Amino acid sequence: xxxxxxxxxxxxxxxxxxxxxxxxxxxxxxxxxxxxxxxxxxxxxxxxxxxxxxxxxxxxxxxxxxxxxxxxxxxxxxxxxxxxxxxxxxxxxxxxxxxxxxxxxxxxxxxxxxxxxxxxxxxxxxxxxxxxxxxxxxxxxxxxxxxxxxxxxxxxxxxxxxxxxxxxxxxxxxxxxxxxxxxxxxxxxxxxxxxxxxxxxxxxxxxxxxxxxxxxxxxxxxxxxxxxxxxxxxxxxxxxxxxxxxxxxxxxxxxxxxxxxxxxxxxxxxxxxxxxxxxxxxxxxxxxxxxxxxxxxxxxxxxxxxxxxxxxxxxxxxxxxxxxxxxxxxxxxxxxxxxxxxxxxxxxxxxxxxxxxxxxx
Amino acid sequence: xxxxxxxxxxxxxxxxxxxxxxxxxxxxxxxxxxxxxxxxxxxxxxxxxxxxxxxxxxxxxxxxxxxxxxxxxxxxxxxxxxxxxxxxxxxxxxxxxxxxxxxxxxxxxxxxxxxxxxxxxxxxxxxxxxxxxxxxxxxxxxxxxxxxxxxxxxxxxxxxxxxxxxxxxxxxxxxxxxxxxxxxxxxxxxxxxxxxxxxxxxxxxxxxxxxxxxxxxxxxxxxxxxxxxxxxxxxxxxxxxxxxxxxxxxxxxxxxxxxxxxxxxxxxxxxxxxxxxxxxxxxxxxxxxxxxxxxxxxxxxxxxxxxxxxxxxxxxxxxxxxxxxxxxxxxxxxxxxxxxxxxxxxxxxxxxxxxxxxxxx
Numbered sequence: 001x002x003x004x005x006x007x008x009x010x011x012x013x014x015x016x017x018x019x020x021x022x023x024x025x026x027x028x029x030x031x032x033x034x035x036x037x038x039x040x041x042x043x044x045x046x047x048x049x050x051x052x053x054x055x056x057x058x059x060x061x062x063x064x065x066x067x068x069x070x071x072x073x074x075x076x077x078x079x080x081x082x083x084x085x086x087x088x089x090x091x092x093x094x095x096x097x098x099x100x101x102x103x104x105x106x107x108x109x110x111x112x113x114x115x116x117x118x119x120x121x122x123x124x125x126x127x128x129x130x131x132x133x134x135x136x137x138x139x140x141x142x143x144x145x146x147x148x149x150x151x152x153x154x155x156x157x158x159x160x161x162x163x164x165x166x167x168x169x170x171x172x173x174x175x176x177x178x179x180x181x182x183x184x185x186x187x188x189x190x191x192x193x194x195x196x197x198x199x200x201x202x203x204x205x206x207x208x209x210x211x212x213x214x215x216x217x218x219x220x221x222x223x224x225x226x227x228x229x230x231x232x233x234x235x236x237x238x239x240x241x242x243x244x245x246x247x248x249x250x251x252x253x254x255x256x257x258x259x260x261x262x263x264x265x266x267x268x269x270x271x272x273x274x275x276x277x278x279x280x281x282x283x284x285x286x287x288x289x290x291x292x293x294x295x296x297x298x299x300x301x302x303x304x305x306x307x308x309x310x311x312x313x314x315x316x317x318x319x320x321x322x323x324x325x326x327x328x329x330x331x332x333x334x335x336x337x338x339x340x341x342x343x344x345x346x347x348x349x350x351x352x353x354x355x356x357x358x359x360x361x
Numbered sequence: 362x363x364x365x366x367x368x369x370x371x372x373x374x375x376x377x378x379x380x381x382x383x384x385x386x387x388x389x390x391x392x393x394x395x396x397x398x399x400x401x402x403x404x405x406x407x408x409x410x411x412x413x414x415x416x417x418x419x420x421x422x423x424x425x426x427x428x429x430x431x432x433x434x435x436x437x438x439x440x441x442x443x444x445x446x447x448x449x450x451x452x453x454x455x456x457x458x459x460x461x462x463x464x465x466x467x468x469x470x471x472x473x474x475x476x477x478x479x480x481x482x483x484x485x486x487x488x489x490x491x492x493x494x495x496x497x498x499x500x501x502x503x504x505x506x507x508x509x510x511x512x513x514x515x516x517x518x519x520x521x522x523x524x525x526x527x528x529x530x531x532x533x534x535x536x537x538x539x540x541x542x543x544x545x546x547x548x549x550x551x552x553x554x555x556x557x558x559x560x561x562x563x564x565x566x567x568x569x570x571x572x573x574x575x576x577x578x579x580x581x582x583x584x585x586x587x588x589x590x591x592x593x594x595x596x597x598x599x600x601x602x603x604x605x606x607x608x609x610x611x612x613x614x615x616x617x618x619x620x621x622x623x624x625x626x627x628x629x630x631x632x633x634x635x636x637x638x639x640x641x642x643x644x645x646x647x648x649x650x651x652x653x654x655x656x657x658x659x660x661x662x663x664x665x666x667x668x669x670x671x672x673x674x675x676x677x678x679x680x681x682x683x684x685x686x687x688x689x690x691x692x693x694x695x696x697x698x699x700x701x702x703x704x705x706x707x708x709x710x711x712x713x714x715x716x717x718x719x720x721x722x
Contacts, residue, residue, distance in 0.1 A: 020649050154585070154606040157518060157599070161615055162644070207573070211589055212717075213597040224515070226597065228572055228589065236574040236587065238518070238599045245515040245615040247643035247652070250622075254522055254606040261611075261624060263638070263656065271650045277624070282608035283523070288381050289632045289666065291608070295624060305650065356573075 005323065007315035008034035010072035010096070012063040012087060014047040015173075017101060018078040021128070022051040024307035025076075031315040033057050034073075037066035063087060067094045074124070074318050077101060080179035081186055085110045088125075092117035097124040097318045099311075100336075103186035107347075108340045115333050124321060126314045126332040127339075129194055131266050133313055134306035136274040137198075139298060143260060144199060144253060149280045151257030156199045156237040158192035159250040160266055164223075164243040175221050175243070183222035185346060188241035191249070191266050193342045194335070196229060196237045199253045202338055205229035205237065208357045210349035215244065227346045257281055261295065268306070275299045366684065368676035369395035371433035371457070373424040373448060375408040376534075378462060379439040382489065383412040385668035386437075392676040394418050395434075398427035424448060428455045435485070435679050438462060441540035442547060446471045449486075453478035458485040458679045460672075461697075463555075464547035468708075469701045476694050485682060487675045487693040488700075490555055492627050494674055495667035497635040498559075500659060504621060505560060505614060510641045512618030517560045517598040519553035520611040521627060525584075525604040536582050536604070544583035546707060549602035552610070552627050554703045555696070557590060557598045560614045563699055566590035566598065569718045571710035576605065588707045618642055622656065629667070636660045 009025045011018055014036065025031045033053045038044035041061030048059050060066055066075060067090060074097035077087055084105050091098050098118060104127050105111035118125040131137060144150050164172065173179040174187045182189075197204070211226035224242035249266040253259070261277040268274035279295035304312070320326035345357040370386045372379055375397065386392045394414045399405035402422030409420050421427055427436060428451060435458035438448055445466050452459050459479060465488050466472035479486040492498060505511050525533065534540040535548045543550075558565070572587035585603035610627040614620070622638040629635035640656035665673070681687035706718040 023648070151607070154603060155520070155522075155587075155601050157520070157601070159516070159518070159613065159615065161516075161620075163617060163642075209573070211597055211599075212568070212570070212591055213595055215595065226516075226599075228599075230573055234574055234576065236572055236601070238572075238587075238589075238601075240516050240518070240597070240599075240615075242515060242615070244617060246512070246618055246620045246640060248613075248615055248620045248640075250613060252520065252609070252611060254520065254601075254603070254609055256524060256605060257607055259522075259607040259609045263622060264652065267645065267649065267652070269652045269655045279607060279609075281524075284628065287384070288628065291625065291628070291630045294630045 005319065006030055006032045007318045008032050008071055008073045010035035010037065010066040010069060010075045012037050012066050012075055012077055013079045014038050014043055015078040018047070018076065019051055020307055021076055021078065021311070022053070024305065024311045026052050027304060027308035028311040028315060030319060031311050034071055035060060035066050035069050037061070037063045067091050067096055073097060073322060074099060074314070080173045081106055081182060082179055085113060088114045089117040092121045092123050095121055095123060099126050099128060099314050101128045102190045103182055103343060104336045104340055106181055107344050108337060111337055111340050115337065118328065118333065122321065122328065124314065124317045124328045127336040128310070129191065130307045130310050133309040134268065134274060135302050136268070136276060136300040139300050140260060140262065140276050143258065143278050149258050149278070150255040150260070153200065153235055153253065153255050155235065155254040156196050157250070157252045158195045158239045159241070159248050160188035160191045161240070161242040161245040162247040163245060169217070169243065175217055175223070177219045177221050181221060182343065182347065184241045184243050185222045185225050185343060189225065189239065189346065190339060190343060192239035192241055194339045195251045195265060196239060197335065197338055197342065199251065200231065200235065202335055203231060204338055204341065204359050206232050206359060208342060208345035208349055208359060210346050210354050211240070212354050214350050225346065225350060227349065229342070259295065271305050272303065273299055273301045366680060367391055367393045368679045369393050369432055369434045371396040371398065371427040371430060371436045373398050373427050373436055373438055374440045375399050375404055376439040379408070379437065380412055381668055382437055382439065383414070385666065385672045387413050388665060388669035389672040389676060391680060392672050395432055396421060396427050396430050398422070398424050428452050428457055433457060434683060435460060435675070441534045442467055443540055443542060446474060449475045450478040453482045453484050456482055456484060460487050460489060460675050462489045463551045464543055464704060465697045465701055467542055468705050469698060472698055472701050476698065479689065479694065483682065483689065485675065485678045485689045488697040489671070490552065491668045491671050494670040495629065495635060496663050497629070497637060497661040500661050501621060501623065501637050504619065504639050510619050510639070511616040511621070514561065514596055514614065514616050516596065516615040517557050518611070518613045519556045519600045520602070520609050521549040521552045522601070522603040522606040523608040524606060530604065536578055536584065538580045538582050542582060543704065543708065545602045545604050546583045546586050546704060550586065550600065550707065551700060551704060553600035553602055555700045556612045556626060557600060558696065558699055558703065560612065561592065561596065563696055564592060565699055565702065565720050567593050567720060569703060569706035569710055569720060571707050571715050572601070573715050575711050586707065586711060588710065590703070620656065632666050633664065634660055634662045
């Protein structure tokens with residue numbers, strides 16, 4: 001029966017983002033919503049009812065019960081970052097595959113414990129960075145990897161900002177030091193740094209220096225920050241993230257022969273189609289009155305939204321482990337760890353008065 | 362006779378950029394090409410013939426002769442930066458109004474001598490930053506100044522890069538230490554810094570720190586560099602310029618309520634129409650599946666190219682002085698000077714090992 005080959009997801013927590021991911025599980029052809037647990041049974045029940053959980057799905061009044069359900073193959077962890085270590089390690093110890101929201105941990109030391117728990121229990125680990133799975137992302141990578149169209153990478157910049165409402169800035173878990181202590185850096189900055197690493201083929205920068213303009217709230221949580229990143233070969237990157245500026249999601253990558261611009265990389269303007277601008281060997285006409293080889297939009301359509309493609313990819317890896325005795329795919333925890341390493345370096349640079357922080361692979 | 366009210370331009374030097382500006386003078390309704398001088402009479406003659414100088418225009422085998430021509434009202438100075446001080450001061454002393462290519466000088470101390478010469482001789486001074494005069498620029502400024510559409514400015518970034526050919530990188534005056542010693546910083550970086558100051562209403566940053574990735578050629582001239590800029594109120598800006606990456610001309614400005622993107626700010630993709638992207642109060646739909654208030658393109662048409670509008674504006678100011686006894690407009694030398702001040706600060710930060718450089722108004 002086809003149904004039995006679907007990977008069965010249990011959700012621990014009912015955060016806002018879990019609404020979007022539950023829809024993604026429902027849309028993914030190889031995944032099914034199996035269970036949801038919250039510290040409040042009523043909250044879990046309401047969440048399941050409102051988010052398309054099938055009639056047979058289980059509803060629990062605790063996270064532990066989800067982890068103990070033998071019919072759950074994989075857990076999705078949308079909990080505040082400060083709870084990731086505890087619950088991801090416990091999930092792995094119960095042989096549950098782990099889809100973990102970003103930032104994956106408060107720091108790389110914590111994340112290494114999560115990786116170790118997943119490795120020793122043979123379970124897949126993947127973070128919830130949805131845009132990695134959009135078909136646009138691989139199309140952009142094709143362009144960036146093409147020596148004839150893009151050439152050698154020289155510079156990257158990325159912005160991710162949005163204007164937090166007064167309620168957000170007062171009450172969201174992302175501004176609370178005991179919940180998401182990394183604030184805008186862990187939330188938005190994660191995406192910028194992932195984008196930068198993605199453009200740079202995941203080569204870690206050698207040096208990271210925070211911008212001297214971080215904004216903290218009264219509890220010391222970052223509301224805005226940025227950094228410059230430097231590689232051994234002269235490549236440079238900058239990023240800026242903020243809860244205090246209009247929604248913007250930019251990647252700009254400049255190469256010797258080409259340039260890429262995208263303005264909605266985290267969540268595309270539209271669900272079923274997304275675009276980017278690519279230019280190669282741009283220059284002027286003879287009279288320097290107009291450009292030749294102007295940037296051209298590339299439009300990529302997708303019937304399945306990026307978050308469902310993420311669930312699909314994760315469930316595919318889990319199915320290979322479950323049904324074909326495959327090993328977990330290390331690519332995903334590896335890039336999560338690199339992203340966390342750079343997040344940590346930015347934080348360290350801020351905490352040390354904007355000193356350069358050296359990174360090693 | 363209408364003809365006599367036109368401002369008569371003399372060109373000293375036949376640099377590549379002078380071709381474009383001679384066309385601009387011809388297109389401007391209130392200006393006329395009166396004379397051109399070069400160290401070589403033959404070169405000046407060929408230039409005049411190739412660039413639409415009218416039959417009555419004078420051709421000279423020296424720069425001095427242009428400055429001594431009583432029928433020349435204003436001189437355009439496209440000479441290498443190292444010659445600006447000498448020739449701009451001499452032109453002013455001969456009561457010629459001065460349109461000076463950028464960077465206006467090798468440093469602000471030199472430029473202050475030029476300003477003093479122009480002021481004491483009552484002549485207009487304006488630099489050749491063409492994009493300032495495109496109608497798109499004032500439309501973008503309207504958006505940036507609108508508290509309801511853009512809000513409070515938080516962050517600016519600007520890139521200006523192009524890939525210099527092997528010949529450019531070997532022979533162009535912009536890579537020669539005795540000619541344009543500021544290299545990419547004085548050429549491209551000038552535009553980025555002007556753009557940043559323009560967005561910031563010409564408020565100087567308090568601190569400038571160069572990026573730790575400058576590229577110098579064997580003669581010590583900058584081929585690529587950048588910096589981060591900080592204002593007292595927390596605003597931050599970054600810029601990157603390079604002769605070694607595909608042509609890109611970006612301004613990104615982020616405010617509390619809006620965002621602006623433009624990718625061809627220095628020279629628009631097309632001569633007669635240019636656009637920018639503006640967004641206000643962007644966010645997500647209920648299901649976080651798409652953006653609401655997506656960035657919208659604003660298209661601005663112009664029959665007269667930006668360089669002709671620049672000439673027109675300059676000639677208008679000169680005519681007011683010549684015919685109406687007006688005083689020179691200080692706005693233009695003031696913003697030239699501020700741009701040069703920040704160029705100098707970036708250079709100083711590079712030369713001091715990327716130390717922060719403090720600026721004062």
